[in-house]
Amino acid sequence: MDAAQAIADLTEISSQIESVVLLDGKGAVAGSTFADDAAATRFADAATALLDASESLREGGEALTQLEAETPEGSVFVLREGDRLIAATTVPDPTVGLVFYDLKSALRAAEDAKPKRKPRATRAKKATEAAKDDA
Amino acid sequence: MRRLTVLLAFAGGFFAVAALLRRTTGRGRERVDLYYADGSMQTLTDGSPDLARLLGLAREAIHAARA
Numbered sequence: 001m002d003a004a005q006a007i008a009d010l011t012e013i014s015s016q017i018e019s020v021v022l023l024d025g026k027g028a029v030a031g032s033t034f035a036d037d038a039a040a041t042r043f044a045d046a047a048t049a050l051l052d053a054s055e056s057l058r059e060g061g062e063a064l065t066q067l068e069a070e071t072p073e074g075s076v077f078v079l080r081e082g083d084r085l086i087a088a089t090t091v092p093d094p095t096v097g098l099v100f101y102d103l104k105s106a107l108r109a110a111e112d113a114k115p116k117r118k119p120r121a122t123r124a125k126k127a128t129e130a131a132k133d134d135a
Numbered sequence: 136m137r138r139l140t141v142l143l144a145f146a147g148g149f150f151a152v153a154a155l156l157r158r159t160t161g162r163g164r165e166r167v168d169l170y171y172a173d174g175s176m177q178t179l180t181d182g183s184p185d186l187a188r189l190l191g192l193a194r195e196a197i198h199a200a201r202a
Contacts, residue, residue, distance in 0.1 A: 065170055
């Protein structure tokens with residue numbers, strides 16, 4: 001499943017989530033609910049700034065893996081796994097555990113979609129063919 | 136029988152008011168929950184010096200998302 005499909009599934013199952021952005025290992029937008037890349041990048045930058053500011057509160061301690069900032073206007077969720085990150089906004093007073101679960105599932109679904117290394121069968125096949133030619 | 140009815144009505148009223156209070160006071164809250172890799176969690180609520188700064192960034196993110 002690619003990032004776009006993971007986000008489409010996420011917004012379909014969760015009515016509390018309003019907007020989502022998924023960043024790849026390089027910090028680039030891999031998928032989002034936004035109509036254009038500029039809006040997705042603006043939100044991603046704001047969410048990353050929130051994560052960085054939160055992380056600076058506990059210097060030298062354990063890494064921050066997820067956060068929720070609740071305001072009367074709605075909540076912001078940021079979740080990081082490895083070098084990938086997913087951020088979302090929700091309606092006010094969301095079901096926190098459920099939103100975290102859905103975001104984590106989407107992040108992992110998109111992670112599973114990463115292309116796997118091809119086996120070295122091609123090289124082995126070539127070696128076999130070369131050996132046949134020599135014989 | 137009448138005493139039981141009064142008792143049940145009182146209990147029902149009590150729980151209804153309690154639920155209403157919980158719902159109304161729960162709204163409009165401002166807080167930040169931080170979850171760390173070791174499983175620990177930190178909640179910033181009113182009185183925390185860092186809360187205003189983080190909520191400002193959260194509002195920026197919400198406005199960026201809804202713009």
